[in-house]
Amino acid sequence: MLRRMGFGNNTYIFLASGKIYNAEKTMAPLLDMFPNLHTKQMLPSEEELAPYKNFSSRMAAIDYIGCLHGEVFVTTQGGNFPHFLMGHRRYLFGGHSKTI
Template identity: 70%
Template sequence: MDSVREKGWRGKFKRKDRIILPDLNRVDGKCPLTPLEVGMMLRGMGFDNNTSIYLASGKIYHAERYLAPLIKMFPNLYTKESLATSDELAPFMGYSSQLAALDYTVCLSSEVFVTTQGGNFPHFLMGHRRFLYDGHAKTIIPDKRKLVVLLDDVSISWRAFKDQMEDMLSESDRKGIMVPRVRKINRKTSVYTYPLPECRCLQQSLVNQLDHNLDILDNYNGTKA
């Protein structure tokens, strides 16, 4: 794993002032979910083994080993590599942004989008889906802090875990339809995640008011003439 980090981030994790606390980061919800954790979460939320899943990701560390539990739970698991031929993917190979764009295009039209980590990709995608589908695109945003506690609890029953996952899904659905009001936006609100249709309404309202004022002015001038 150290060699993979060094290759991907080139010294970022070897800086003298860099303190890495993996366990603390995980408890704080800052680590991406593993394939096994994603599978358990989705099963707990009620998705069965007939569910088709498209996995949007780059190269996965020891993919064959770590994807095995997820594939066992969800056999209908697909990636761009499994759906497209080598010839079809050839023009995109070596261009990580273009490969990510393929994943983005598939996720944009998905029935449900599940975000398992941070970064620009899920934020852009959530906002784009909200914009296209007027806020009705289903997105699952797990509470990773809560999920870590549940997954680390070796005494929890499956029924209790499933109840917690169903509650988490309901809370995610509730937050998914919420749109921050313009006057309550703070600097942490992502304009990419929330494209703010309220702004468009305000702009349209101004246009309507202007048209109304022009009509009044035209009527006034006509009466005066």
């Protein structure tokens, strides 16, 4: 989908998610297409992430901040997280945030 929309392999992607089952295998095709894909576990060092690791709400806040400041936000789920985020992005960017 992202390729068809014109996103190239130099696109930076922040993936906000919970634990991905068999992530190395299942994420390999996406990482091949978009090598600049990052998660909250990939960006900080272990020491930087340590104070947050045992707190799911803090880990979710990191995802929220990553998605909030991204150039484009793509959601694949309903619920409060994407709805709050879409509204917050519209507010911050004067109604001009890209949301898919």
